[in-house]
Amino acid sequence: MEINLKKIDNNRWEIPKTGGMRVPGKIFASEKMIEKIIQDKAVNQVANVAHIPGIVGFSLAMPDIHWGYGMPIGGVAATEISQGGIISPGMVGYDTNCGMRLVATKLDFAALKNQLEALINLLFKAVPSGVGSKGRISFNKKDLKQALCKGAKWAVEKGFGEMEDLDALESGGRFETADPEKLSYKALERGVDQLGSLGSGNHFLEIQILDEVFDEKKSQEFGLFKGQILVMIHTGSRGVGHQMCTDQLKIMEQAHAKYKVQLPDRQLAGVPFDTDEGRNYFAAMSAAANFAWANRQMITHWVREVFMKTLNESPKNLGLEVISDIGHNLARVEEHDVDGKKKKVVVHRKGAALSIPPNHPLNPPKYKGIGLPILIPGSMGTASYILVGTEQAAKETFCSTCHGAGRAMSRSEAVRRVRGNDLANELNSKGILVQTGSLRGLAEEAPIAYKDVSEVVNVCQAAGISKKVAKLKPIAVIKG
Amino acid sequence: MSAGFTPIEHTADVGLEVWGKTLEELFGAAACGMFSFFTSLEDIKPSKSKNVVVKSNDLEELLVDWLNELNYLFETEKFVFNTFKITIDKSKFTLKAKCTGEKIDLSKREVMTEIKAATFSDLQIKRQNNLYKTTVIFDV
Numbered sequence: 001m002e003i004n005l006k007k008i009d010n011n012r013w014e015i016p017k018t019g020g021m022r023v024p025g026k027i028f029a030s031e032k033m034i035e036k037i038i039q040d041k042a043v044n045q046v047a048n049v050a051h052i053p054g055i056v057g058f059s060l061a062m063p064d065i066h067w068g069y070g071m072p073i074g075g076v077a078a079t080e081i082s083q084g085g086i087i088s089p090g091m092v093g094y095d096t097n098c099g100m101r102l103v104a105t106k107l108d109f110a111a112l113k114n115q116l117e118a119l120i121n122l123l124f125k126a127v128p129s130g131v132g133s134k135g136r137i138s139f140n141k142k143d144l145k146q147a148l149c150k151g152a153k154w155a156v157e158k159g160f161g162e163m164e165d166l167d168a169l170e171s172g173g174r175f176e177t178a179d180p181e182k183l184s185y186k187a188l189e190r191g192v193d194q195l196g197s198l199g200s201g202n203h204f205l206e207i208q209i210l211d212e213v214f215d216e217k218k219s220q221e222f223g224l225f226k227g228q229i230l231v232m233i234h235t236g237s238r239g240v241g242h243q244m245c246t247d248q249l250k251i252m253e254q255a256h257a258k259y260k261v262q263l264p265d266r267q268l269a270g271v272p273f274d275t276d277e278g279r280n281y282f283a284a285m286s287a288a289a290n291f292a293w294a295n296r297q298m299i300t301h302w303v304r305e306v307f308m309k310t311l312n313e314s315p316k317n318l319g320l321e322v323i324s325d326i327g328h329n330l331a332r333v334e335e336h337d338v339d340g341k342k343k344k345v346v347v348h349r350k351g352a353a354l355s356i357p358p359n360h361p362l363n364p365p366k367y368k369g370i371g372l373p374i375l376i377p378g379s380m381g382t383a384s385y386i387l388v389g390t391e392q393a394a395k396e397t398f399c400s401t402c403h404g405a406g407r408a409m410s411r412s413e414a415v416r417r418v419r420g421n422d423l424a425n426e427l428n429s430k431g432i433l434v435q436t437g438s439l440r441g442l443a444e445e446a447p448i449a450y451k452d453v454s455e456v457v458n459v460c461q462a463a464g465i466s467k468k469v470a471k472l473k474p475i476a477v478i479k480g
Numbered sequence: 481m482s483a484g485f486t487p488i489e490h491t492a493d494v495g496l497e498v499w500g501k502t503l504e505e506l507f508g509a510a511a512c513g514m515f516s517f518f519t520s521l522e523d524i525k526p527s528k529s530k531n532v533v534v535k536s537n538d539l540e541e542l543l544v545d546w547l548n549e550l551n552y553l554f555e556t557e558k559f560v561f562n563t564f565k566i567t568i569d570k571s572k573f574t575l576k577a578k579c580t581g582e583k584i585d586l587s588k589r590e591v592m593t594e595i596k597a598a599t600f601s602d603l604q605i606k607r608q609n610n611l612y613k614t615t616v617i618f619d620v
Contacts, residue, residue, distance in 0.1 A: 094596040242596040
């Protein structure tokens, strides 16, 4: 399919509705970025998504867009449930509820600089990471099913954290639509050893300093200050999510023909949400999502333990508080204004974060009048950002914005160009401590392999779909 | 070589070009290719075997299901296989295989990559010049 991209303004590009497209496409990107996006075939994927039954508004893509399976990473698409709108596993991604958690402290750099090395060494021991990483604690299938049912709440009930933590999490860290019985035996087998582990690839744990404040008022409302030490945790649902998505894609392959769903790419296979198969996938996806929230909650608890032990301070003095936790690979059932009417839609976000303005009903209780803090990680060793949601996002992108930097280079190319040892030394010379189980894995995640997160965040800012609150810089990285 | 694989460049993930004189050789080469992303296959000893049966609805799905089954065995039982005796029933899209290799010890051997799944991206099994060929992209 040939695509005629139309420039709407400096930050928006439209794919006009043609052929089998039910709606137009809209890509948020700068003029500089769009050239690369076109080369990547991601534009075609945005157009393909526009074919799906029940899609409303636009087939959207955020500025960190890159090619994915069926739907590009950075893709957002909402389907109207009452109009046979479909739900599609390929439009959520294999790593269900891969997401970012942000934990604040009351500390500044001076408070921990003498113990930073000890801190990172203990964190590396306390939080299992790396290829095939297993959780520290043995759980049985019964525990696992409880975690799949209750998410972060299960973890707190088991002693990992506090009930107050849940107030900062989107959906309280739990999708009540979860049904562990919709997961296969294989998904449970893959997950039972992995609760409480980081994994590998682009998953990490970082200690950051808040380097720059853009919005003083919002920073205060979020409990942030310049020079503050924060912790970022990036991980997802591990083997449970991967297997669940694999299993469900196979089911959808058969089921989509049954419902006469025609698609330009078999990887978009889906069924109307309001069917047995649709509801079963949503229940399975919700269970995998809960695994990820339980996972990040457990890791948060270990971070707290390590900080307390290393710095020999009480939890009160350390102030290790969960600020936010947002999944960026999820399908959520939400209500949005579409063409002046309130509609119940399934919003698929694959590599896209929530962007919720103050007083919007989607906010978790802690942020009702404030808006949700959105953590956008840069590549390892580069800046990260905290954003807040906007009314414009509510109007234009179903409350969505970018999720990170997006890869720009293959892993093999990164490994050819960068030696893990050299990279570790380079990061050290910039004042960033590194702990990793794999120098090759480190090289694969080198900053040159990623787009510039500042560019991505600036496009979202200029387009008005999220607003910068603060900028962070790393002082320690733990990578699996 | 009548069957083999070569890694290909991919921005976010990993991929293979695979070929074989027969479908069975193609599927065996794809499996070796996938395992080669995890670890070196040269020193894998033929100490354990496992029988695998896969049933699918078309040939491409059979290949994806076969690779995902092997990935599952790697993740749950730490199996790395480098030798396969495969039989494919093309009319029923069914595969039976005896897979031979060893269970690896992660503390003694570096594993380079974790694979989430084999995908359908760019996957089309074609026959050209008496060789079956395809690309396989894996989500990492």
